[in-house]
Amino acid sequence: MQVQPYLFFEGRCEEAVTFYREHLGAQVLMMMRFRDNPDASKEGASEAASGCSMPAGSEDKVMHTAFTIGDSMLMASDGMCSGKPNFAGVSLSLTANDEQQAEKYFNALGNGGQVQMPMTQTFFAKRFGMVQDRFGVSWMVLGGVENKPA
Known part of the structure; x- marks a missing residue:
């Protein structure tokens, strides 16, 4: 079994996704736009039958994408294109290979975002900090972890 985050931007x-590709090395596995939904073009197809309701004017927006950051796969969408993403109650945890890489990721994620807890040394990592990126996603960034979580 796998549990994978699905983010609605x-x-x-x-x-x-472009930002994560440039700053975290994300690799896009696939990206489908609302206009590419194969069921949407069928005559008489309902929103339920087509698997989504397409917001007006969103034909070029992302209906579904899958991408990896390191060994983790994430999925995402533009959702209803409301312009108001809500990522409350969840943070993505990013464990870097070392302290310098953790600082680099933390600074990139914080550019245009908001630092929630500055990078510092803790009992569980040489570097740890919390930041909300410019898209509203909260991240916990760790570096110098001796026993990396599985």
């Missing part, structure tokens, strides 16, 4: 999905 409400209109900024492609921008977010």
Whole structure:
């Protein structure tokens, strides 16, 4: 079994994935736009039958994408393109290979975002900090972890 995060960027999905590709090395596995939904073109297809309701004017927005960051797969969408993403109650945990890489990731994620807890040394990592990126996603960044979580 696998559990994978699915993020709804409400209109900024492609921008977010591009940012993660540039700063975290994300690799896009696939990306489908609302206009590419094969069921949407069928005559008489309902929203339920087509698997989504397409917000007006969102044909070029991302209906579904899958990408990896390191060994982890994430999925995402523009959702209803409301412009108001809500990632409350969840953070993504990023364990870097070393302290310097952790600082680099933390600084990149914080650019245009908001630091929630500055990078510092803790009992569980040589470097740990919490930041909300410019898309509203909260991250916990660790570096120098002796016993990396599985």
